[in-house]
Amino acid sequence: MIQVGLLTEEQKELLIGQQFMLDVYFNPIQDNNNNWIISIEEIGQCNNQFAWVKELELITYEPKITIDEK
Amino acid sequence: MANSNGWGDGAANNTIGWGQGANNTIGWGKSHSLSWAGLTDIVGTSTPAPVSDTDAQAFLTNAVITDTTQRDAINTLVIGLKADSLWTKMLAVYPFVGGLEATCKFNLKNPVDTNLGHRLIFTGGWTFSNNGIQPNGINTYANTFLTPNTHWTLGNSSVSTYSRTNNSEAGNLWGTRGGSSFTLLYSVLRDGTTSNCYHNANSTTGISPNPTTSAVNLISSRINSLNQIQGVNATNQTNSSTELQLSTYNIYLSAQNSSGTTINFSSRQLAFAHIGYGLTQAECTLLYNRIQTFQTTLGRQV
Numbered sequence: 001m002i003q004v005g006l007l008t009e010e011q012k013e014l015l016i017g018q019q020f021m022l023d024v025y026f027n028p029i030q031d032n033n034n035n036w037i038i039s040i041e042e043i044g045q046c047n048n049q050f051a052w053v054k055e056l057e058l059i060t061y062e063p064k065i066t067i068d069e070k
Numbered sequence: 071m072a073n074s075n076g077w078g079d080g081a082a083n084n085t086i087g088w089g090q091g092a093n094n095t096i097g098w099g100k101s102h103s104l105s106w107a108g109l110t111d112i113v114g115t116s117t118p119a120p121v122s123d124t125d126a127q128a129f130l131t132n133a134v135i136t137d138t139t140q141r142d143a144i145n146t147l148v149i150g151l152k153a154d155s156l157w158t159k160m161l162a163v164y165p166f167v168g169g170l171e172a173t174c175k176f177n178l179k180n181p182v183d184t185n186l187g188h189r190l191i192f193t194g195g196w197t198f199s200n201n202g203i204q205p206n207g208i209n210t211y212a213n214t215f216l217t218p219n220t221h222w223t224l225g226n227s228s229v230s231t232y233s234r235t236n237n238s239e240a241g242n243l244w245g246t247r248g249g250s251s252f253t254l255l256y257s258v259l260r261d262g263t264t265s266n267c268y269h270n271a272n273s274t275t276g277i278s279p280n281p282t283t284s285a286v287n288l289i290s291s292r293i294n295s296l297n298q299i300q301g302v303n304a305t306n307q308t309n310s311s312t313e314l315q316l317s318t319y320n321i322y323l324s325a326q327n328s329s330g331t332t333i334n335f336s337s338r339q340l341a342f343a344h345i346g347y348g349l350t351q352a353e354c355t356l357l358y359n360r361i362q363t364f365q366t367t368l369g370r371q372v
Contacts (some may be wrong), residue, residue, distance in 0.1 A: 004208065024171050027194035027209040027332075039208045041195025061208060 004037040005056035012036040020046040020053070032062040121145035123152075129181040133173045140167045140200075143367040147360060148178065154356040159228070160346040161221055162188040162214060164323075165364065166202040174203050185215040188345075190323070194335075201370045202234060203324075207241055207337025211325035216345050218246060218255060218270060218316035225313065227270070228291035228349045229255070230301075231323065232342035232361055234372050236285040238263060241336025243288065244343070245326025248317035255317055256326050256334070259284045269298045270316055275309045277302060284338065285372040287358050293348035301354035303362075308351065321345060341370050 194210035245256035254268035289301035295313035365371035
């Protein structure tokens with residue numbers, strides 16, 4: 001099972017558009033339960049002022065089901 | 071300066087790297103093996119010899135690629151693309167060498183660090199290695215800043231990726247959509263189940279013969295608006311598929327830019343990608359052969 005970091009709404013807003021390492025950007029997304037999450041790669045590689053993400057609660061990733069409407 | 075024994079001090083360790091001599095109680099220097107003699111602050115720099123092709127060298131300089139095997143592979147790739155008259159049909163070529171974001175982001179065709187140069191911007195939890203770029207299939211994509219409606223015209227476009235991962239996911243190797251489904255450009259590649267490809271159209275073209283692995287090089291191309299060419303490794307086919315409209319949103323790698331919302335994340339490691347003008351079936355084969363030679367030189371071929 002894939003683990004991801006659980007974000008609050010406020011934390012999500014803080015991370016949008018921000019880099020977690022040089023030239024690589026956070027991408028908070030919603031899982032199938034509408035939780036805001038980031039990946040463990042972003043957490044593990046973060047080396048700047050957002051290092052607080054390393055303290056995030058880890059939850060099991062449940063991908064959002066998307067339907068590509070034609 | 072003379073010491074109490076009348077011997078002169080040895081040369082002190084100094085900024086130009088001369089050795090230290092006397093440093094004991096009688097003014098003799100330590101044995102040679104322990105002395106500073108031989109140490110130097112004069113450090114030479116090693117600049118790799120330039121490769122023969124100036125376009126290749128520009129990329130290697132800007133991406134700071136110093137590994138000789140990688141440098142030679144890039145040089146051979148560019149020379150080969152030019153020999154096959156493919157170089158001028160490329161808008162962006164991403165060879166994914168160097169093992170870092172800072173090296174993998176560069177466009178071989180125009181290796182400047184700008185959106186207009188189509189260097190990649192990576193978002194989400196990517197992992198970079200000498201085998202290429204590894205998305206996580208959760209929230210990763212790479213923005214090419216190439217937009218079909220801006221950079222292509224109907225009947226003249228191509229895109230490819232070299233996947234090193236065999237899995238059955240439904241993630242997109244590349245993708246964009248600008249509102250209407252008529253603009254769909256994406257590819258779904260599975261390992262034995264239905265694989266398909268949309269190329270500026272809302273009707274799919276199934277990839278046939280269906281690949282039994284998704285660890286392949288896949289090319290989609292149009293040289294007219296009535297047909298779509300697909301190349302899976304060295305096997306090409308032309309299918310009837312009417313081109314309808316070009317997306318106004320940037321093409322993403324490893325996901326689909328669906329009118330500004332990113333969907334269909336892929337977890338396949340990519341070792342090459344290109345976006346360019348239309349390629350014939352013969353040109354798809356030439357391109358695949360150059361890519362495969364490149365990958366084999368780097369020891370990461372599939």
